[in-house]
Structure formats: C-alpha cells, structure tokens
Amino acid sequence: MTLASTAGPAGTRILGLGHYRPGNVITNHDLIARGVDTDDEWIKSRVGITERRWADPDETIVDMAEQAGSKALAASGVAASEVDLVLVATCTMPTPVPSAAPALAHRLGIEAPGAYDVNSGCSGFVYALNTASAAVLTGQARNVLVVASERFSGWLDMADRSTCIILADAAGAAVVGPSDAIGLGPVVWGSDGEQAGTVTIDEDSRFFQQEGQAVYRWATGEMAPVALAACERAGVDPSEIAAFVPHQANLRIIDALARRIGLPNAIVARDIETSGNTSAATIPLALSRMVERGEIPSGAPVLLLGFGAGLAYAGQVVLAP
Structure with a gap:
C-alpha cells in the first residue's frame, strides 16, 4: 500500500527576525577586575572582543528565547495561532530534561505545536532553520518559529582565560514560512x-x-x-x-x-x-x-x-x- 502525504508550498523563506541581548555589559576591563589574568589589548588582538553580555543570575535560556521569539513573530506578521512547530537551538540548557521549546511555545501563546530542541553547538541555528524549512515544504507545518538561545555564563571557568573572555549569552530568532519562490537555498x-x-x-x-x-x-x-x-x-x-x-x-x-x-x-x-x-x-x-x-x-x-x-x-x- 501507499500512504497519503501532505503537500507544501513551492519554497520557504525567513519572514521575520528578532534578537535579545542581556542588559549586563561585561567589558574586558570588567574581566580583569574579576581577576582574569589578561589585558584589554590581548583580548582584542586574539579574538576581537571589546565587550560581551551575560544574563542575570535568574535569567534563563527560555527567558531570552521568549524575548527574541516574540520580536521575530511581530516582525513576520505571523500570529501565534499560525505557528505549528517551535524549534530551539541550544547547547547550554542546565539539564537535558525538559527541553526549552515546549516552555517557550507556552510563554508565547502557541497552542500545542510540535516542539523540540536542536543541539548542534555553534551550527545549531542553521541546522534548525533547515529542519523548519523541510517541515513547511512537506506540509507538516504552516509556519515555524526557530530560536537559538545560549547562556554560557553558567558554564565558565574564570581561571581559563582562553574561554571565559570569549563566551556570552544571547538569543536570536527567525520565523520560517511559505513562499512562492525559494528564499532558503540548499544547505x-x-x-x-x-x-x-x-x-x-x-x-x-x-x-x-x-x-x-x-x-x-x-x-x-x-x-x-x-x-x-x-x-x-x-x-x-x-x-x-x-x-x-x-x-x-x-x-x-x-x-x-x-x-x-x-x-x-x-x-x-x-x-x-x-x-x-x-x-x-x-x-x-x-x-x-x-x-x-x-x-x-x-x-x-x-x-x-x-x-x-x-x-x-x-x-x-x-x-x-
């Protein structure tokens, strides 16, 4: 026998973007004041960073994702009721269970979507973007919210100047939806x-x-x-x-x-x-x-x-x- 399948649009594209950076600005001089064995010129010459953002102690991955995701939805003009799938790319959840995506969907008023996290480290957003595109192209979802949210300030060894000077916290988001033309090229x-x-x-x-x-x-x-x-x-x-x-x-x-x-x-x-x-x-x-x-x-x-x-x-x- 042959199973029935759903049909999707001709193409997909990013309909809207959003982002969030925590309010705590940590300069290179702030790191030095915290006892990191480094200096401003060394950091800028090695990695090019002058400052980074760290979340508040009680600010979570889902909190940051909510900020970025709500902005992406607003920019896209897509209502929460029109989103069928929520993907969160992250590698810094404090525990493996529960994942961030279902909680994020609930925060944003997205009712009963498919929801799961994608962990592919630094390439996670592009992986999730293509998972979203495939869902729309095959008719499995009308629109997909893709959010990447990371909180590295909870995983830093402040005695390791090669890593603690680089890593930071933030979230970015995109709404992927149907298009008459191809707006997301092959990965x-x-x-x-x-x-x-x-x-x-x-x-x-x-x-x-x-x-x-x-x-x-x-x-x-x-x-x-x-x-x-x-x-x-x-x-x-x-x-x-x-x-x-x-x-x-x-x-x-x-x-x-x-x-x-x-x-x-x-x-x-x-x-x-x-x-x-x-x-x-x-x-x-x-x-x-x-x-x-x-x-x-x-x-x-x-x-x-x-x-x-x-x-x-x-x-x-x-x-x-």
Missing part, C-alpha cells in the same frame, strides 16, 4: 566527529573547554569550501552576496574566511566585537541586528556559515526578510 552540512573532543563540557567540573588552536586551524582551513559550495548550490556567485554572517567564534577566523571565500561586495558580520561568542545564537543575533540597522536590503542574498562543536558545520544562502 551544505556535515561533521568531523574524529575531532569532536576539541570542544566539550567537562563531565566533572561542568566547565566549557576547547582546544582553541585546533578549532582555529579546522575552521580557517575547511570552512571556505563549504561556503563556496553553498553559493554554488544556490546558484549565486560570491560577488552577488550582500552579507556574510558566519558563526561569531573569533574575529581572526571571520576575517580569514571572508578573504578566502572572496566576497567583494558583502558586508561581513563582526557582531562578536560587542556580543561575544554566543554559540548557536551568533548567526541569528548578528543577522537580526544587521537587518534592524538597515544594512541588508530585503530580498538580498546572505551567506550563513555555522561551525563549531561536534565538529559540525552548515552553510547556506538565504534571502533577507
């Missing part, structure tokens, strides 16, 4: 599980740890071809890309990738300078802030490139809402 994704141990949470201390040089070599050496493949699959020449929004891991990595890909007309997201590295949240946070500032015209092609823990990666060209 190019994969992983290098042989190096999965380079980015971890220590089982005993519960502190974030990474082998920074190994990740730097991998990202700068392997990710440019992924980005170029995403452009090719979308039928877009790199010279046509209006903005490049990679994972905000390190300013040196971002600049090296932009040079190696060759994006002569693209604005390059450098949100890490004032937001820090917020893992899965970096891409939607940076993209939302760029759109809010009017730096990317509606309908312009944007290259997204997530990479990090896993080591998993995902590249994709999307049209700006």
